[in-house]
Amino acid sequence: MYLRYIVVDHVPMMLGLQNELRLLCEQFGELESFRPLDELPTDPEMEAYLAQYVGHANARYVVVPRGIRRHSSMAVLTPVAMVLDAAASARYAKRKLDESAFYGSVLQVRYAPEYETVEETRQKLIDRRRTITRLLKRTRLDAMAGVNL
Numbered sequence: 001m002y003l004r005y006i007v008v009d010h011v012p013m014m015l016g017l018q019n020e021l022r023l024l025c026e027q028f029g030e031l032e033s034f035r036p037l038d039e040l041p042t043d044p045e046m047e048a049y050l051a052q053y054v055g056h057a058n059a060r061y062v063v064v065p066r067g068i069r070r071h072s073s074m075a076v077l078t079p080v081a082m083v084l085d086a087a088a089s090a091r092y093a094k095r096k097l098d099e100s101a102f103y104g105s106v107l108q109v110r111y112a113p114e115y116e117t118v119e120e121t122r123q124k125l126i127d128r129r130r131t132i133t134r135l136l137k138r139t140r141l142d143a144m145a146g147v148n149l
Helices: 017-026 086-097 118-147
Strands: 005-012 031-036 046-053 061-064 068-071 074-077 081-084 108-111
Touching (some): 017 031
Antiparallel strands (some): 061 081
């Protein structure tokens, strides 16, 4: 698990843009929550929002119903899109949305670790430790195989 939270800033203060932005964020993965950030200092004519992507336990990919798949000569709506886990969704959303144009404004997107719970941070560190241990074992095995050649 990595960061599931992103802050989207510099959203023009207009009616209905919260729903538009939510739909835009949902293109990158399932949202657990999406809310305005009143506590974040921003331009008086701009708003900021917090997007939290859903964490699927031990899942790397989740199938969601989107897209069109062609069967023989006719198009049929079927669930075909693959969406990455929460961390990958947040990374993808940040990469695609940061500095993109949105209703005459340029969005500023950043990760928001300050909204993680203690348990989420603990789990993230445990997962990172496991990943590093696995990579070190693989590197050692590769090095030993190279010596035996």
